Amino acid sequence: MTLLTRPDAYGTLIDPTTLKIQRLLPGPIDRIWAYLTESDLRRQWLASGTMEMKVGAPVELVWRNSELTDPPGNPPEGFGDEHRRTEEITELDPPRTLGISWGETGGVTFELEPKGTEVLLTVIHRWLPDRQTLLNVSAGWHAHLDVLAARAAGREPVSFWDSWADLKSDYGKRLPA
Template structure:
């Protein structure tokens, strides 16, 4: 399934410093929740890092995007092999809602059962500037495409090549700033 071809697959700006993106994923909701909260499963599509599911609990996200797909594609200049970010849980409502700090902002994952599928909505608020809005929109889009492939048992396209193409598409969709 190529969600990138569908306009609904794209992140949309909900404010000058916020984006929202949705995916309809294979269920059940508990499985999708596990991919959000368990470090080993989250590592397969976003970033590693163990988290205690309690409001106020600190945790670290560790990105190794070269490991998300084989092959990884060409990593763009300015990106490291590994990136780390300290975060803190701000909302935990299993298996429906998870929020945590993200730099100076916050990310919320909302899960809603839809028959045998689950609607995942990612809201990212507090994005520092328009350039980061483009990177983050393309980033969530790329990472969620990998998650979708993992849940469906299919092979995602090379992460970095996909991200770079999406970054250019987001520059057109959201404007250059």
Template sequence: MTDRHAENGYGVLTEPATLTIERLLPGPAERIWGYITDSDLRRQWLAAGPMGSEAGSPFELTWRNDELTDPAGERPPGFPTVHSMPGEIIEIDPPHRLVITWGSTGGVTFDLAPQGKDVLLTIVHRRLGDRSLMLNIAPGWHMHLDILAARLRGEQPEPFWDGWTRLRLDYDRRLPA
């Protein structure tokens, strides 16, 4: 991990409206790439939805956070059980980099860098316009990545919503007001 990023897996603002979060994951890079681009693998930690293999390919991601862990924990009020969002692949270089559009924000970049037997996954989520959006997205990425790391290591992850709620409080203290 680089020194510009917080310890313990916390994301940091690398620009006023840009969240960067890193995870060192058990490799190889092709394995992690599969968990980012293959719908069946991605739905185990983030969201389902087939994704093309070239720039310009549209896709739709569908979140079912209640299904990510058993138990799921207590979903906070206002969060739907299912949420879908269209996107488009902007740049793709398997198994190193994927850049996609992400709803109304500036998009998300996934970079994979081998580190011995492990892979450093860096996610950069741009144009998170207001603090309330950041306080939903930062703990979301954090918890989703905790689940990915647990799945890759064959471990049982913490209940999604319990972790998200705990992390939201942490990020409320960590992110500038």
């Protein structure tokens, strides 16, 4: 097992407000692209919702994190059963790059690169405006990508919310204040 597929593959800051996190996933690239762009597959690890494949098109994201794993674990205080947002595709080069606006942050870019029979997925989340957002987003991407890695490998993922809580604490120790 390579480092990138292990649950301890933590994200890093590539500047003070930008997180980069990677996973090496079983390919081929079109399969992983489908996990990013097709609602039925994306809902298994992140969020469902419609996505028209063109720059400027809206992206509906519907998170139901308690449905990602069985058992789901205990959601932290302040997190509901469902969260919805509409974002926009900002960059598109199928099946290699997908950029999406992301609320008040600078957006998220997903990059796919074939590595033999595997695919390196790089997620870059820009302009995380404060430490609380940075810790929530870091733990969130890590936990969501662990679910994706498990699903793509045909394994059952660990409890999402329990993992998220542990990861938020870990990122609090790892990332500079």
